Amino acid sequence: MILFLDFDGVLHPFPMGPLDKPFSATGPLWKILENIPGISVVITSTWRERYSFSELIELLVAHGGKRFTERFLGVTPILESTTDYVPGIRQREIESWLASNVPENASYLILDDIEEYFDSNCKNLYLVDGVTGLTENDIGTIDLWLRSQV
Template sequence: MAKKHSKIIFLDFDGVLNTEYHQRLLQYEGKVWQDKHGACFDPKAVKQLQTIVDMTHADIVIESSWKYLGLEAMQEMWQDRQLPGRVIGITPSVISDGMLLSADLEQTSPAALHCKGAEIASWLYNNDMENASYVIIDDEYVIMESQLPHFILTNPYDGLTEELAMRAINILNQQ
């Protein structure tokens, strides 16, 4: 279990840090587009994540499909790539892990339980952080309606931009 943290960034990778623009640029320039961890992240998007971490001191929970590599692999990648912030967890896979404990989830339709929003709600519940200040950064609308005030939708082409980073900072610093 993660320790208590006051601010959490629920982070997706593809379409947020791994942008279509950056991948196309690397391919066009004939540069390496991946390392042992997977696709290389866009330095511009990573810089915006750094700004969010610097301005909020938020910790990171991975909600990307990359989480299936495991928490240790995510933390190793973070260290190897010298990425900003501290990865403290990964969201559970709600259906396979049977983590349907939160009251919010009991009233959710079965189809919605496949969404990352349910996984995020489970992580907050299981870590006793339901009142934490958090932001969800993803390029897909994968949240529960109650999470809308915490949600930042990126464009997969350019990912996490300065404007979106400022919105994330405002959300995290509200509470």
């Protein structure tokens, strides 16, 4: 099972205010990974355009997730220019990663805060409130969905 993970709006509020800190909402992510030992993570965030995979992992695990380091598999491909926006693009990037890396019909869940990055019929999308990022309230719903896929 794969969890596709965005950063901005999921692991911290977006846009960030003067009192917000990057990766302030990683606690709920660590609880999800702890609750579902068989889940692996692929990063979909635009941060992958500026940082290498190993740098992204260092940034993440510096916020309490060192024990989950090996559960991070990689990043999705970049299928658009960094200056253009294409509706549904993040879904295309995820589909491309899935086609290259896992068997057809693999179970996955997408954590993101921007609905326009996906088709309207994207059934594996969990929209996080970008104003807060992941919260304790999200954990139960996400856990339920993930457990139903095992």
